[in-house]
Amino acid sequence: MKTAILSAALMLASTVAMAQKSNFQLKVDLKNFNSDSVLVYKGRNVKMDTVLVKNGKFTYSANLGKAAGYVFLSPEAYRGAGQFMFNLPCVPGEKAEVKGDAKTRFDISGSKFYQQYHEVDVLLENANKELRDYEASLNQRIKNGEAQQTIMTEYEQKAPALQKAKDDKIFDFVKQHPDYEACATIFEQFDDVSKMEKLQSLLSENVKNGRMKAFYQPMIDMAKKRAEAEEKAKKVQAAGVEAPDFTLKDIKGNDFKLSSLRGKIVVLDFWGSWCGWCIKGMPKMKEYYEKYKGKFEILGVDCNDTEAKWKAAVEKHQLPWIHVYNPKDSKVLSDYAVQGFPTKIVIDANGKIIKTIVGEDPAFYTLLDEVLGK
Structure with missing residues (x-):
């Protein structure tokens, strides 16, 4: 039994015009x-394609080389305006059927593989x-x-036992x-x-x-990486x-070297105009930049962006600190x-890392208060 997820996207197995040599079929x-x-x-x-839907019904067939x-x-x-999410492993030689209500729940059935998959889904x-x-x-x-930090502390204490119970099931x-091919789809549940x-x-x-190795092995390889x-x-x-020192182009096109800030406490802020959490944190960043003005510097390192979008975001959000652009062939992210984004790395006046904080975390601002509020 699948549950419709009321959020941003509808994730679903495919529906394409019927191909003459199709080895996978889906009816929805x-x-x-x-x-x-x-x-x-x-x-x-x-x-892969765009498929027409009529009265909530569509079909998809494809000639798959592998699952x-x-x-x-x-x-x-x-x-970003949708309210329904659905995904499905598509397997050569199999037929799947999806029936139900897009706003609540729906069932997956079909050939032997998808009968097994339904059991796995339940x-x-x-x-x-x-x-x-x-x-x-x-x-x-x-x-x-309720205070977020209190909630997080409780979660860290209780979640491991709940996670273990889930894994054991x-x-x-x-x-x-062990002979269910559909069990190979469970790898998606783990990142460990x-x-x-x-x-x-x-x-x-x-x-x-067997044939499902092509489905699950890339997940293992990615997890190892x-x-x-x-x-x-x-x-x-x-x-x-x-x-690690680096030189990148600043917003005026001039070379800017990290080590030129030696003698100051520096926050390296790895971000991007596309990163929702990065943008969400900017007002608080600006507040702290003003609060401790002159006591530290922020070096924004824009990543996975175009120069145009980077510059537009800096202008739109009126970000007053130093900004550099990290091109795709740069080694800075690797070094x-x-x-993940945002990643904030706080560096002391001697160029040594004090702490790294990933995500838009209140702990970052607590750290700044500890380091700069002395």
Whole structure:
């Protein structure tokens, strides 16, 4: 049983005009699905097609070379105005059917693989429920005005046990159904390499080395790369490590060298005009820049952006500190092992890292008060 997710995008398996040599077929029949078309994506980035929808119904067929995750979203959802999310692994030689209500719940059925997938889907719905309900209750408490730091402390204490209970339910299911090819889709639930390897070990040899390997192996490979990057980040972002020097172009097109700020406390702010959380944090950043004016400097490092969008964002949000542009061929992100945005690295007057904070975290401002409010 799938649950319609009321948020930004509709993620769905594909629907394309029937191909003569198609080896995968999907039929969708949803109430309260009012869009007249669906955009078809392979993964989240590769657009495959646009499919017409009539009265909530559409079909999709394709000649797949291997199993892959497909995503469907309505044009409205693509623009950020949609309210329905759905994704589906598309497997050669299989037929899937989706029926139900786009605003509430819908079922996935079809050939043998999708019958198994339905069981996996029900498992995950049940396994996730306790943790999901707990997180929802915390969000409500934050909305009601309870201190975010208090909530986070409680979450850090209670969440591990809930996560373990969820994982145990998943692993128990796979132990009971090692021959289910659909169990290979569970890898999407994990980002921890050790959990992925445990899941892999529970699969039968036929599933482990069969057609679904093309679906799950890239997830394991990506998780290993993330783990390596995190290990590197622990070393290069650690307190006391000398911040790697670099030279990038400032907003006027002149070379700007990080080491030119030696003697000042510096905040390296890795951000982008496309990053919602980065932009959301700018008012607070401006407040603190004014609060401790002259006591420190911010060096904004714009990443994964065009120069035009970078300059426009600096102008639009009236960001008064120093800005440099990080081009795609730059090594700066790699040298600092930046994995998410925003990432703020506080550097002392001698060029040594004090602390690295990822995300728009109140802890960053607490740190500035500790360092600059002396």
